[in-house]
Amino acid sequence: MRxxxxxxxxxxxxxFTGIVIRTKSIxxxxxxxxxxxxxxDVWRLFRKxxxxxxxxxxxxxxxxxxxxxxxxxxxxxxxxxxxxGVISFNGDFVxxxxxxxxxxxxxxxxxxxxxxxxxxxxxxxxALYSLLVEPAFFILxxxxxxxxxxxxxxxxxNALHFGSYISYAIxxxxxxxxxxxxxxxxxxxxxxxxxxxxxxxxxxxxxxLDNSGFDLGLILYATNLKFAMYxxxxxxLFFTPGHELYYSIPIFMGxxxxxxxxxxxxxxxxxxxxxxxNPQFIFTLTxxxxxxxxxxxxxxxxxI
Amino acid sequence: MENYIRxxxxxxxxxxxxxxxxxEDFLEQNTGFMLNEANHCVNxxxxxxxxxxxxxxxxxxxxxxxxxxxxxxxxxxxxxPSFTARHLAFHIFEREIHENFGVGYxxxxxLKPVRYPFDRTEKGSQIKNYPFYKIESEELHEVxxxxxxxxxxxPGHFRFICNGEQILHLEIQLGYQHRGIEKLFLxxxxxxxxxxxxxxxxxxxxxGHAVAFTxxxxxxxxxxxxxxxxxxxxxxLELERIAVHTGDLSAICTDIAYQLGSSVFGRLRxxxxxxxxxxxxxxxxxxxxxxxxxxxxxTNELREQLLQLFDAYEPDFIEMYNELKRLPSAxxxxxxxxxxxxxxxxxxxxxxxxxxxxxxxxxxxFSHPHDLYSRLDHEPAIKHHGDVYSRTQIRKExxxxxxxxxxxxxxxxxxxxxxxxxxxxEEREIGEVGRGLFAISLVEGWRGEICHCAIxxxxxxxxxxxxxxxxxxxxxxxALAVRNNEISDxxxxxxxxxxxxxxxxx
Numbered sequence: 001m002r003x004x005x006x007x008x009x010x011x012x013x014x015x016f017t018g019i020v021i022r023t024k025s026i027x028x029x030x031x032x033x034x035x036x037x038x039x040x041d042v043w044r045l046f047r048k049x050x051x052x053x054x055x056x057x058x059x060x061x062x063x064x065x066x067x068x069x070x071x072x073x074x075x076x077x078x079x080x081x082x083x084x085g086v087i088s089f090n091g092d093f094v095x096x097x098x099x100x101x102x103x104x105x106x107x108x109x110x111x112x113x114x115x116x117x118x119x120x121x122x123x124x125x126x127a128l129y130s131l132l133v134e135p136a137f138f139i140l141x142x143x144x145x146x147x148x149x150x151x152x153x154x155x156x157x158n159a160l161h162f163g164s165y166i167s168y169a170i171x172x173x174x175x176x177x178x179x180x181x182x183x184x185x186x187x188x189x190x191x192x193x194x195x196x197x198x199x200x201x202x203x204x205x206x207x208x209l210d211n212s213g214f215d216l217g218l219i220l221y222a223t224n225l226k227f228a229m230y231x232x233x234x235x236x237l238f239f240t241p242g243h244e245l246y247y248s249i250p251i252f253m254g255x256x257x258x259x260x261x262x263x264x265x266x267x268x269x270x271x272x273x274x275x276x277x278n279p280q281f282i283f284t285l286t287x288x289x290x291x292x293x294x295x296x297x298x299x300x301x302x303x304i
Numbered sequence: 305m306e307n308y309i310r311x312x313x314x315x316x317x318x319x320x321x322x323x324x325x326x327x328e329d330f331l332e333q334n335t336g337f338m339l340n341e342a343n344h345c346v347n348x349x350x351x352x353x354x355x356x357x358x359x360x361x362x363x364x365x366x367x368x369x370x371x372x373x374x375x376x377x378x379x380x381x382x383x384x385p386s387f388t389a390r391h392l393a394f395h396i397f398e399r400e401i402h403e404n405f406g407v408g409y410x411x412x413x414x415l416k417p418v419r420y421p422f423d424r425t426e427k428g429s430q431i432k433n434y435p436f437y438k439i440e441s442e443e444l445h446e447v448x449x450x451x452x453x454x455x456x457x458x459p460g461h462f463r464f465i466c467n468g469e470q471i472l473h474l475e476i477q478l479g480y481q482h483r484g485i486e487k488l489f490l491x492x493x494x495x496x497x498x499x500x501x502x503x504x505x506x507x508x509x510x511x512g513h514a515v516a517f518t519x520x521x522x523x524x525x526x527x528x529x530x531x532x533x534x535x536x537x538x539x540x541l542e543l544e545r546i547a548v549h550t551g552d553l554s555a556i557c558t559d560i561a562y563q564l565g566s567s568v569f570g571r572l573r574x575x576x577x578x579x580x581x582x583x584x585x586x587x588x589x590x591x592x593x594x595x596x597x598x599x600x601x602x603t604n605e606l607r608e609q610l611l612q613l614f615d616a617y618e619p620d621f622i623e624m625y626n627e628l629k630r631l632p633s634a635x636x637x638x639x640x641x642x643x644x645x646x647x648x649x650x651x652x653x654x655x656x657x658x659x660x661x662x663x664x665x666x667x668x669x670f671s672h673p674h675d676l677y678s679r680l681d682h683e684p685a686i687k688h689h690g691d692v693y694s695r696t697q698i699r700k701e702x703x704x705x706x707x708x709x710x711x712x713x714x715x716x717x718x719x720x721x722x723x724x725x726x727x728x729x730e731e732r733e734i735g736e737v738g739r740g741l742f743a744i745s746l747v748e749g750w751r752g753e754i755c756h757c758a759i760x761x762x763x764x765x766x767x768x769x770x771x772x773x774x775x776x777x778x779x780x781x782x783a784l785a786v787r788n789n790e791i792s793d794x795x796x797x798x799x800x801x802x803x804x805x806x807x808x809x810x
Contacts, residue, residue, distance in 0.1 A: 277636065
C-alpha cells in the first residue's frame with residue numbers, strides 16, 4: 001500500500017491545473033477549456049521534438065529531465081494517512097526539500113546556459129524567492145517534528161492529532177502556509193503570473209522560454225505534479241487515524257479540488273504584486289511559521 | 305515686426321505668404337515662442353525647394369487658438385546651430401531633418417537616426433555600429449528586448465541598462481515599420497487611395513488620421529464641410545476614443561495580472577468596435593470618413609442602437625472601474641509607477657492624454673477646435689501625478705466625458721448635404737485643389753495631437769505631405785518615465801502610454 005499516495009498524486013495531477021484554469025474562466029465569465037486540456041497540451045508536447053540553441057550546452061538538455069525526476073522523487077516521500085510513502089526514513093523531509101532544490105538548481109543553471117538576458121533575470125528572481133521560502137518550510141516541519149517527536153513525513157503526519165484549540169489554529173495556519181508555499185514554488189499569482197507574455201515580468205516562465213517539445217512537456221507536467229504533491233501534504237494534515245480508505249480517498253480528492261479552486265480564485269480577484277514587494281510577502285510566511293512554532297511550544301508547555 | 309503668419313486650424317494660406325527668415329532669426333523666434341507656456345511646437349520639418357531646403361515651423365498657441373507659421377531657406381547639408389540646444393522638445397524634429405536631408409547640427413546633443421538603419425548622407429554610419437548609450441560597470445547589466453515583440457504587436461527595440469531589477473536607462477530604437485507613407489501620399493494621385501493611406505498610418509487611430517487628412521484636403525480645396533460631415537467625424541473620433549481607452553484599461557489590467565478587469569473591460573470594448581461595423585462595415589471605422597462625402601449616413605435607427613449600447617455599457621464600466629480603484633493590489637502596481645513630472649513633460653513636449661496626466665492642459669479639442677468641437681465647449685480632463693494611475697484615471701474620465709458628448713450630439717442628427725441637395729445621386733462636388741497652398745490640420749486623436757501638413761504646387765497637385773503622430777513626441781516620455789522603476793514594471797508603463805510604432809515610423 002506504500003504506492004497508494006504516489007498513485008493518488010499522479011491521478012490528481014491529471015486534473016489539477018485544469019481545475020485552476022476552469023475556475024479562472026468561470027470567474028471571468030467565460031466557459032473555459034475542458035479540465036483535461038492542460039494534460040492534452042502536455043501530451044501534444046511529448047510527441048514533438050525539441051529544438052536546442054547552438055549556444056547552449058548539455059546542461060540545457062539534461063535539466064528538464066533532472067527537474068522532472070526531482071519532483072517525482074520528492075513525491076515518493078509523501079505519505080497517505082497511515083500508509084507511508086514509497087521511501088520513508090528519519091529526517092526525510094530535509095531530503096525532500098533538497099531534492100526539490102536540486103531540480104530547481106538545474107533549471108536555474110539551464111536558464112543561465114541559454115545566455116539570454118531574460119533567462120538570467122528570471123533565474124535570479126527564482127533563486128531569491130526559493131531561498132526566502134525555505135525557512136518557512138523548515139520552521140513548519142521542525143515545529144511538527146518537535147510536537148510529535150518524530151522526524152519523518154509519515155510518522156509526523158501519523159502522530160499529528162488535532163484536539164485542542166491551539167492545535168486547530170496550528171492546523172489552519174499550516175494549511176495556509178502550505179497553500180502559499182505551493183503558489184510560490186509553482187510560480188503562480190500573486191508572486192508570478194503564469195499567463196503573461198511579457199518576458200520582463202516573468203519569473204518561472206522566462207526560465208523555460210527556450211525549452212520546447214518534449215522538454216517543455218516534462219517541465220509543464222512537473223508543475224502539475226508539484227501542485228498535486230503540495231495538495232497531498234495539505235490533505236495529510238486533515239486525515240485523522242482510523243479512517244477507512246473509502247473515507248480518506250474522497251477527503252484527499254476533495255482537498256485537491258478545493259485547493260485548485262482556491263488557487264483559481266486568488267488568481268482571478270487580485271492583481272499581481274510588484275516585484276520588489278515579493279520578498280516582503282515571502283518573508284511574512286516565515287513569521288507565520290514562527291507563530292506555529294510558538295503554538296507548538298505553548299502546547300508542549302515549554303514556555304509559561 | 306512679426307515674422308510669422310497666424311493661421312487657424314484647418315486654414316490654408318498661399319505658401320508665398322509664409323515669411324522666409326534668415327536661419328538666425330528663425331531660430332531666435334521659434335525658440336523664443338517656447339518661453340511662453342501656451343506655445344508648443346506641433347510640427348517642424350523640411351521641404352526641398354530646388355537645391356535648397358525650406359524649413360517650416362508650426363507653433364501652436366493654445367490660448368489664442370492660432371498657429372504661428374514661419375520658415376527659413378537653407379542650403380542642404382549646412383552646419384547649423386540647433387533648436388534643441390535651446391529647447392529639448394525640438395530634438396525629434398531636428399533628428400528627422402538631419403536624417404532626411406543631411407543637415408548637420410553643431411550643438412544637437414543626440415543626432416541619432418529616427419527611422420533608418422543607416423545615416424542616409426553618410427552610409428558608413430549604420431545602426432549596427434551605432435554607439436548605443438553604455439554605462440561601464442561590473443554591477444550593471446544590459447537587457448535587450450525586441451525588435452520582435454513578445455505579444456507580436458509591432459516591432460521595436462528596447463535597450464535597458466539595469467542595476468539588478470532597477471532601470472537606470474532605456475534607449476528605444478524604432479523604424480522597423482517605416483513604409484514611406486509620406487511619399488506614398490505623393491505617388492498615389494487618387495483621393496480614395498490617399499484616404500485609405502491616411503487610415504493606415506496607425507491602425508488604432510483610423511478615425512484620427514482620416515479626419516486630419518480629410519479636413520486638410522477640404523481646406524486645400526476650399527470646401528466647407530456641412531454639418532452632417534462634421535457630425536460624422538466628431539462622432540467617429542469620440543467613439544474611437546471610448547473604444548481604444550476601454551481596450552487600454554483591459555490591457556493595463558492584463559499587465560498587472562488582474563484577470564477580472566482584463567476580461568470585463570475587454571468584453572466592454574467589443575460592442576463599441578462592433579458598432580463601427582454596424583455603422584460603416586468596418587470595426588476600425590475604415591471607409592467612414594471621406595473628403596466631401598458621407599458614405600454612411602447616421603440614421604435614427606443607428607442612434608437608437610448607440611443609445612442602447614451606452615445604456616448597457618455605462619453601468620458595467622463604472623462598476624468595474626470602481627472595483628479596480630478599490631483593489632489594493634492593483635493600486636500598488638499603478639500608483640507612483642512611471643512618473644513623468646509636469647516640468648519634464650513640458651521640456652520634452654509631450655502631447656495628448658499623457659501630457660494631460662502630467663498636469664498640462666493640452667488638448668486640440670479645446671485649444672484648436674475643429675468640426676463640432678467648438679459647439680461642445682470641451683474642458684480637458686487633467687491629472688497631476690503623471691504616474692500610471694493618472695493615465696488610467698484620465699482614460700476613465702475621458703470615456704465618460706466622450707459618452708456625454710455623444711449623447712449630446714445625437715440629440716439632433718444633422719441632415720446630410722446630399723439629402724438636401726439630392727439631384728439624382730449627385731453630391732456637392734469637392735472641387736479642385738488650390739494652387740501653391742500650405743495647409744495644416746490638427747486633430748485630437750485618442751492618443752493626442754495628430755498634425756497633418758500639406759503643400760500644393762503650381763499645377764494644383766500635392767508637392768509635400770507631412771504627418772506627425774503624437775507617438776513621435778511621446779516615446780521619449782516613456783523612455784524617461786521608466787527610469788529608476790523596476791524592469792518588471794516596464795510593460796505596465798509602456799501600456800499606460802500605449803504609443804504607436806507605425807505612427808512613429810510612418
